[in-house]
Amino acid sequence: xxxxxxxxxxxxxxxxxxxxxAHLSLLRWLRDxxxxxxxxxxxxxxxxxxxxxxxxxxxxxxCLVLAxxxxxxxxxxxxxLLGADGSLGPLQRAFHEKHAAQCGFCTPGMLMAATAMLADxxxxxxxxxxxxxxxNLCRCTGYGPIVDAVEMAQEEAGR
Amino acid sequence: xxxRPFQFERAESLAGACELLRAHGEGAKVxxxxxxxxxxxxxxxxxxxxxxxxxxxxxxxxxxxxxxxxTIGALMTHARLAADPLAASGQPLLGVAAAKIGNPRVRNxxxxxxxxxxxxxxxxxxLVMVALGATYEITDGRxxxxxxxxxxxxxxxxxxxxxxxxxxxxRVPTLGPGWGWSFQEVSRREGDFALASAAVLVRxxxxxxxxxxxxVGGVSDRPVRLADVEIVLSGAAAxxxxxxxxxxxxxxxxxDTGASASYRxxxxxxxxxxxxxxxSSRSGEAA
Numbered sequence: 001x002x003x004x005x006x007x008x009x010x011x012x013x014x015x016x017x018x019x020x021x022a023h024l025s026l027l028r029w030l031r032d033x034x035x036x037x038x039x040x041x042x043x044x045x046x047x048x049x050x051x052x053x054x055x056x057x058x059x060x061x062x063c064l065v066l067a068x069x070x071x072x073x074x075x076x077x078x079x080x081l082l083g084a085d086g087s088l089g090p091l092q093r094a095f096h097e098k099h100a101a102q103c104g105f106c107t108p109g110m111l112m113a114a115t116a117m118l119a120d121x122x123x124x125x126x127x128x129x130x131x132x133x134x135x136n137l138c139r140c141t142g143y144g145p146i147v148d149a150v151e152m153a154q155e156e157a158g159r
Numbered sequence: 160x161x162x163r164p165f166q167f168e169r170a171e172s173l174a175g176a177c178e179l180l181r182a183h184g185e186g187a188k189v190x191x192x193x194x195x196x197x198x199x200x201x202x203x204x205x206x207x208x209x210x211x212x213x214x215x216x217x218x219x220x221x222x223x224x225x226x227x228x229x230t231i232g233a234l235m236t237h238a239r240l241a242a243d244p245l246a247a248s249g250q251p252l253l254g255v256a257a258a259k260i261g262n263p264r265v266r267n268x269x270x271x272x273x274x275x276x277x278x279x280x281x282x283x284x285x286l287v288m289v290a291l292g293a294t295y296e297i298t299d300g301r302x303x304x305x306x307x308x309x310x311x312x313x314x315x316x317x318x319x320x321x322x323x324x325x326x327x328x329x330r331v332p333t334l335g336p337g338w339g340w341s342f343q344e345v346s347r348r349e350g351d352f353a354l355a356s357a358a359v360l361v362r363x364x365x366x367x368x369x370x371x372x373x374x375v376g377g378v379s380d381r382p383v384r385l386a387d388v389e390i391v392l393s394g395a396a397a398x399x400x401x402x403x404x405x406x407x408x409x410x411x412x413x414x415d416t417g418a419s420a421s422y423r424x425x426x427x428x429x430x431x432x433x434x435x436x437x438x439s440s441r442s443g444e445a446a
Contacts, residue, residue, distance in 0.1 A: 023163070059264050063201060065268065134262060136262075
């Protein structure tokens with residue numbers, strides 16, 4: 001028997017209440033229970049960053065948080081960056097324009113790591129952007145366009 | 160990802176968590192930030208029956224200065240320790256080491272108590288604690304005891320904690336006048352565990368080292384204080400540090416996919432020398 005716990009988590013502004021196995025990670029709860037599949041399972045060790053989401057505004061590895069620990073919290077995933085009409089948000093548009101996705105598996109995590117980074121609205125050098133994204137791996141090694149996109153987004157936000 | 164099911168218990172207090180640990184026995188594990196436990200669970204290397212969550216326990220996440228010491232609550236995250244002004248002014252080694260842990264996600268969740276209790280031999284905070292001669296406050300919920308960092312870490316992922324005990328806080332001396340400090344590590348990629356690391360404090364008077372504390376990580380089954388090196392450094396001017404630090408004794412580095420044992424031993428000596436030079440230059444009176 002799998003012990004279940006009742007959970008209510010606000011996902012991209014939508015309150016989701018669903019009991020789930022106590023052993024589920026936040027990532028698995030999001031994907032399998034809440035049906036939010038943009039965070040990806042990469043390594044399960046908090047190294048790759050493909051499952052990066054914002055938990056009450058802070059970037060975390062959704063694979064390294066138990067869903068039960070996130071009860072009552074607010075989670076933002078990459079699809080939460082879309083505009084109300086479903087159009088791409090500014091950072092997503094920059095990723096699109098700069099071709100910052102090859103296979104796309106790392107993209108939802110990159111978007112959330114970059115969102116957290118840009119929250120303080122401080123203009124960063126390319127080197128700083130690279131440094132701060134060191135915890136998100138792109139195995140296509142398409143890092144150049146990703147840095148281009150973040151740079152473009154921060155410049156647009158600064159205008 | 161398809162972890163073996165377990166039961167989830169939320170503790171309302173540290174004493175309550177200790178009670179739950181006693182009730183559930185050896186199949187129970189405590190979680191705070193989960194950055195050490197959950198990788199093991201996800202990979203099937205740990206298969207707990209019960210996970211006891213202490214992340215919502217009130218208090219225990221602040222830092223307090225009194226009488227030449229800083230006391231840091233075990234639930235303090237690495238990100239907050241790295242950004243804490245009291246830590247930065249009182250004992251800069253803490254924040255600098257905390258900022259080198261993993262990546263921003265690890266630092267947002269991971270806690271001081273978790274890192275100390277997990278006791279990875281290459282981890283940053285246990286090393287700094289051993290270098291500083293820290294004291295840990297430990298509780299079983301009925302009483303508390305104090306243990307020196309150098310005696311707490313027994314070996315690879317092994318500590319003095321009994322099954323129903325938790326780390327409550329760590330107490331470290333603040334940086335005294337004339338002291339300089341340095342933290343050095345080398346890892347294959349930023350955020351990886353260190354192949355070797357060194358935490359060093361020196362006090363300089365009259366142009367020479369009169370007192371030092373030297374500890375190294377990643378080169379043994381626990382952080383190691385290098386008493387031999389500290390002794391030979393006494394009376395050394397900055398220019399003599401390299402000659403005084405010989406091959407490092409009292410370590411037992413391993414060979415793995417990251418590096419050979421001999422490379423780790425070499426790195427250890429290089430990092431100790433580099434850290435001593437930097438610490439000397441930072442002391443109130445440069446050698």
